[in-house]
Amino acid sequence: xxxxxxxxxxxxxxxxxxxxxxxxxxxxxxxxxxxxxxxxxxxxxxxxxxxxxxxxxxxxxxxxxxxxxxxxxxxxxxxxxxxxxxxxxxxxxxxxxxxxxxxxxxxxxxxxxxxxxxxxxxxxxxxxxxxxxxxxxxxxxxxxxxxxxxxxxxxxxxxxxxxxxxxxxxxxxxxxxxxxxxxxxxxxxxxxxxxxxxxxxxxxxxxxxxxxxxxxxxxxxxxxxxxxxxxxxxxxxxxxxxxxxxxxxxxxxxxxxxxxxxxxxxxxxxxxxxxxxxxxxxxxxxxxxxxxxxxxxxxxxxxxxxxxxxxxxxxxxxxxxxxxxxxxxxxxxxxxxxxxxxxxxxxxxxxxxxxxxxxxxxxxxxxxxx
Amino acid sequence: xxxxxxxxxxxxxxxxxxxxxxxxxxxxxxxxxxxxxxxxxxxxxxxxxxxxxxxxxxxxxxxxxxxxxxxxxxxxxxxxxxxxxxxxxxxxxxxxxxxxxxxxxxxxxxxxxxxxxxxxxxxxxxxxxxxxxxxxxxxxxxxxxxxxxxxxxxxxxxxxxxxxxxxxxxxxxxxxxxxxxxxxxxxxxxxxxxxxxxxxxxxxxxxxxxxxxxxxxxxxxxxxxxxxxxxxxxxxxxxxxxxxxxxxxxxxxxxxxxxxxxxxxxxxxxxxxxxxxxxxxxxxxxxxxxxxxxxxxxxxxxxxxxxxxxxxxxxxxxxxxxxxxxxxxxxxxxxxxxxxxxxxxxxxxxxxxxxxxxxxxxxxxxxxxxxxxxxxxxxxxxxxxxxxxxxxxxxxxxxxxxxxxxx
Numbered sequence: 001x002x003x004x005x006x007x008x009x010x011x012x013x014x015x016x017x018x019x020x021x022x023x024x025x026x027x028x029x030x031x032x033x034x035x036x037x038x039x040x041x042x043x044x045x046x047x048x049x050x051x052x053x054x055x056x057x058x059x060x061x062x063x064x065x066x067x068x069x070x071x072x073x074x075x076x077x078x079x080x081x082x083x084x085x086x087x088x089x090x091x092x093x094x095x096x097x098x099x100x101x102x103x104x105x106x107x108x109x110x111x112x113x114x115x116x117x118x119x120x121x122x123x124x125x126x127x128x129x130x131x132x133x134x135x136x137x138x139x140x141x142x143x144x145x146x147x148x149x150x151x152x153x154x155x156x157x158x159x160x161x162x163x164x165x166x167x168x169x170x171x172x173x174x175x176x177x178x179x180x181x182x183x184x185x186x187x188x189x190x191x192x193x194x195x196x197x198x199x200x201x202x203x204x205x206x207x208x209x210x211x212x213x214x215x216x217x218x219x220x221x222x223x224x225x226x227x228x229x230x231x232x233x234x235x236x237x238x239x240x241x242x243x244x245x246x247x248x249x250x251x252x253x254x255x256x257x258x259x260x261x262x263x264x265x266x267x268x269x270x271x272x273x274x275x276x277x278x279x280x281x282x283x284x285x286x287x288x289x290x291x292x293x294x295x296x297x298x299x300x301x302x303x304x305x306x307x308x309x310x311x312x313x314x315x316x317x318x319x320x321x322x323x324x325x326x327x328x329x330x331x332x333x334x335x336x337x338x339x340x341x342x343x344x345x346x347x348x349x350x351x352x353x354x355x356x357x358x359x360x361x362x363x364x365x366x367x368x369x370x
Numbered sequence: 371x372x373x374x375x376x377x378x379x380x381x382x383x384x385x386x387x388x389x390x391x392x393x394x395x396x397x398x399x400x401x402x403x404x405x406x407x408x409x410x411x412x413x414x415x416x417x418x419x420x421x422x423x424x425x426x427x428x429x430x431x432x433x434x435x436x437x438x439x440x441x442x443x444x445x446x447x448x449x450x451x452x453x454x455x456x457x458x459x460x461x462x463x464x465x466x467x468x469x470x471x472x473x474x475x476x477x478x479x480x481x482x483x484x485x486x487x488x489x490x491x492x493x494x495x496x497x498x499x500x501x502x503x504x505x506x507x508x509x510x511x512x513x514x515x516x517x518x519x520x521x522x523x524x525x526x527x528x529x530x531x532x533x534x535x536x537x538x539x540x541x542x543x544x545x546x547x548x549x550x551x552x553x554x555x556x557x558x559x560x561x562x563x564x565x566x567x568x569x570x571x572x573x574x575x576x577x578x579x580x581x582x583x584x585x586x587x588x589x590x591x592x593x594x595x596x597x598x599x600x601x602x603x604x605x606x607x608x609x610x611x612x613x614x615x616x617x618x619x620x621x622x623x624x625x626x627x628x629x630x631x632x633x634x635x636x637x638x639x640x641x642x643x644x645x646x647x648x649x650x651x652x653x654x655x656x657x658x659x660x661x662x663x664x665x666x667x668x669x670x671x672x673x674x675x676x677x678x679x680x681x682x683x684x685x686x687x688x689x690x691x692x693x694x695x696x697x698x699x700x701x702x703x704x705x706x707x708x709x710x711x712x713x714x715x716x717x718x719x720x721x722x723x724x725x726x727x728x729x730x731x732x733x734x735x736x737x738x739x740x741x742x743x744x745x746x747x748x749x750x751x752x753x754x755x756x757x758x759x760x761x762x763x764x765x766x767x768x769x770x771x772x773x774x775x776x777x
Contacts, residue, residue: 001379001679002372003672069371248755263758265744268751275750276690280666283687287669290371309662357658364634364661365648 003286005069013073017080019050025081029195029338032084038157038188038197044085045117053091054115056099061111068227068293072234072285079238082342084195086120086155088349092231094121097163097174097224101212106176110161122159124150124177124201125221131355132165134172134218141166141173141208149202154349156186156199164208165221172217175208193341225350229303230288233310236346237285240278240310243317243339247271247324254326267324274317281306281313301367304360311353314343373672375449376679382446386428386453393422394457413539416460420494428454430468430492433476437488445678466535467491467498470614471544475563478601478610487542487563499540499566501531501588502611506774508533509745511546511615512556512608513764513774516590518547525549525562525600527570527593533739537573537586540566544614545595546607551770558769559607562595569593580731624667625696625736628729630660633702636722640709647709656705663698667691686754693746696736703730 005013028040047053055070057063064070071091078087095114098107098121113119125132127139127150139148146166153162156179164175179186183204191198212220248271251262261267288306291299318339322329329336347353375383423429424438432447433439442450472491475484490496507513516529527547537543543564550558566573570593575583602610634657637648647653670691674684706726707714717727737743751757764772 001375001672001675003669004371004676004680244755248757251757259761260758262751263760265748265760268757269744269747271755271757272747272750275755276694279670279687279690280663280694283669283673284662284666286371286673287665290373293371304658305662305665308658309666312659312662354655357655360658360661361648361654364657 003290005073009069009073012070013077016052016074016077019046020077020081020083025083026335026338029082029084030335033193033195033338033341036188036194036197038194039086039155040084041158043083044158047083047085047087048115048117051115052087053095053117056091057095057111057115058099061107062115063111068230069289071231072289072292075231075234076238076241079235079342079346080242082195082239082242082338086122086158086196088228088232088235088346089122089155089159090114090120092228093123093224094161094163096227097123097211097220100224100227101174101220103211106209106211110176119160120155120158121161121163122153122155123165123224124153124156124162125165126150126152131351137165137167137172139164139166139203141168141175141210141214144207145205146175146177146203146208147205149200151189151200152191153199153201154196154345156201157188157197162201163211163224164203165217166208168214168217171215172221173214174211174217174220176211177203177206177208181206191345193338193345195338195341196345226300226303227292229307229350229356230285230292232346232350233281233285233288233303233306236310236314236343237278237282239339239342239346240274240281240313240317243314243321243336243343244271244274244278246336246339247274247317247321250325261324270320270324274313274320277309277313277316281309284309298367301360301363304356304363307350307356308353308360311347311356314339315347315353318343379445379449379679383449383453386450389426389428390453390457393426394419394459396456397458412460413463416463417494419460420464420492424489424493429494430472433472433488433492437476437484438492443678445675448675448678463536463539464491464494464497466500467496467540467542470500471498471542471563474544474561474601474610474614477613478561479563480598483598496541497536497539499534499537499543500614501534501537501543501545501564502614503531503533505530505532509742511611512559513772514546514548514559515551516547517551518549518560518562518595520549520597520604523597525560525595525597527562527564527590527595529590531588531590532576533585534573534588535585537566537588538575538583542566543588544601546611548769549604549607552768553605554766555764555769555772556608557605559611560604561601561607561610562599563601564593564595564599568595579734580728623691623695625692625699625733627699627732628702628706628725629698630657630664630702632722632725633657633660633705636706636709636726642709653705653709656701660698660702663694667694686750689746689750689754692736692740693743696733696743699729699736700733702726703728703733706730 023043028043032040051064052074054063055066059065098110139146146164160179162177162179164177166173166175183206185202187200189198189200251267252260254261284306288302291302322336322340325334325336328334420429427440428450430439431442431450434441475487491498502511504514504516518525518527543566545562545564546559548558549560570591572589574587576585576587577583637653638646640647642650670687674688677684703726707730752759
């Protein structure tokens with residue numbers, strides 16, 4: 001029985017933590033948020049130099065050829081420090097999609113450049129103010145080209161490529177588009193966590209390459225999302241832990257009515273509830289990490305379980321961290337709101353809590369838990 | 371990461387399973403039994419099973435050989451418990467004795483006493499209970515006021531204990547009482563073990579919400595206890611009690627009873643306005659959340675086991691188990707009963723409905739026993755997160771001067 005990371009993986013995590021601390025990732029996040037620069041180029045370059053973009057990429061394509069578990073520990077640290085970089089878009093979604101579904105030619109062309117940071121990927125799926133589904137995608141793929149508009153695409157100002165969910169003659173297909181082409185127009189859309197820019201992308205007769213076949217695109221999309229959900233969940237527990245730590249420290253230092261506010265049960269119980277939610281989420285993440293790293297048949301339910309509990313934990317920890325800080329927590333000056341914002345970004349980026357609960361119950365119906 | 375036993379663990383598991391297969395039958399379903407030990411046959415069966423285990427060395431496998439154990443490691447204990455839980459065997463009657471009284475006797479009793487009392491305790495021949503809580507000392511156990519007065523080489527005990535599980539069929543009990551109300555609260559207590567058949571002890575079962583009676587009031591009127599049955603020094607009662615309470619928190623784990631699988635199975639067939647309940651969005655969301663809680667606890671347990679398997683001390687994660695599972699039990703009880711609409715009031719023979727009603731009636735007790743939700747949150751906040759204690763109105767004054775209200 002060993003539901004834990006190896007010593008090497010823990011060492012990697014420790015190194016990642018030290019690096020992000022030294023680089024002041026958290027204050028970089030504030031700068032990006034305040035300057036609307038959408039991401040931090042310098043931090044991103046350093047992360048690329050460390051090889052994190054190639055952790056899962058096989059060595060023959062220039063990567064480190066490590067496993068998902070290594071990616072999980074990095075994700076937790078990126079989440080803890082709110083690193084303002086397109087890591088989730090480019091690595092958890094775009095690179096993973098290529099590793100799992102790309103043709104040999106695509107992998108040869110794109111993977112080495114994703115590792116070296118020469119290209120950056122993102123995922124373009126949403127089209128309106130509602131959840132995307134295989135029945136409401138309107139962006140069209142036909143004869144090697146796409147036409148239509150995607151919105152709320154994260155990181156598109158740094159991304160060079162997008163994985164686009166399109167409607168084809170025979171179903172849903174996934175397309176890879178080079179965003180430097182003519183016919184692509186990218187516009188910033190204001191969002192509630194400007195430390196990670198979100199954009200609309202209009203495609204006008206833009207040449208693309210299909211990834212996977214042209215019928216089962218939605219199934220492939222779902223499987224990409226199920227895998228990425230585990231990595232997102234690790235970012236979420238990193239952020240939850242940071243929020244809880246902030247709240248605990250503040251509750252020890254802040255005095256009211258002659259004693260630390262952390263000595264009042266109203267605060268203690270709130271913080272205990274945050275710890276409980278985080279512990280449940282973390283343990284579910286361990287199991288999902290195992291399922292992801294072994295390509296277990298349990299992955300759909302394991303990833304949905306990790307995802308649902310991580311969304312709930314981060315939501316609770318980030319909002320109650322503000323509450324614990326009182327008026328200070330509501331100011332722009334304190335960092336609390338940056339975690340609150342990021343918790344929402346991470347919870348929406350792969351689809352909302354309610355839709356993940358639905359996915360979980362659907363997977364339970366399929367596997368028949370009793 | 372992997373879920374495999376080490377070679378040694380696999381060998382040990384096989385040994386457990388082989389013995390269990392020879393001596394018991396596998397459970398047919400996972401529904402926990404509601405054991406009523408007032409029923410003489412059930413008690414007899416429980417004692418017989420315990421004796422069988424004892425003779426083979428499984429009863430208290432982590433105890434040293436001289437007291438009837440086999441000196442097993444924590445991991446081996448977990449493996450045994452895990453295997454035993456798959457079999458249809460009686461449980462629930464010896465847990466307080468073995469889980470709480472045993473460790474205290476092991477630490478504080480004399481060698482002769484250990485040789486006299488521990489083996490029959492492990493064997494199930496003698497049953498033990500824990501006499502701590504009092505009418506005015508629940509979460510604040512140290513507020514207890516039952517009196518001990520020393521008289522020669524004896525102590526005379528007067529007072530009342532309450533919520534004493536199993537006192538009505540126990541042979542011995544561990545007891546903490548106040549020997550000096552002029553001393554500070556935590557310093558004026560002394561710890562004993564007592565023969566439950568001593569003259570002056572009266573046990574009155576308490577009828578619970580569920581209608582059953584698993585715990586009691588225990589009255590002490592001039593009960594004599596020899597000084598040789600004192601555990602720890604005079605005035606060390608609280609220190610000794612803490613050892614027991616720490617063990618209690620380890621022993622009180624999952625609140626058994628209706629769980630997410632039951633809610634799920636039920637929702638598949640139960641009608642809800644012309645459709646299966648499982649098609650109802652609110653029902654689906656609740657099931658998703660309970661599943662996350664249940665698997666979160668299961669995976670937390672696996673993390674604890676991983677630490678033990680490596681020979682490390684587990685982290686504090688396990689402290690969340692009871693609080694999460696008892697709350698879930700209550701919610702699932704509500705869910706099941708409510709799904710029947712007006713008919714949810716009725717007692718029926720339907721096993722699922724019974725399960726939901728038992729969950730709903732039993733859950734309030736689970737949220738209180740072995741540390742209330744509130745006390746457990748305090749413990750997580752203070753011991754795990756390191757938050758400061760509340761200012762105390764009961765420190766630095768004689769016990770008799772502490773405000774006590776009317777109850």
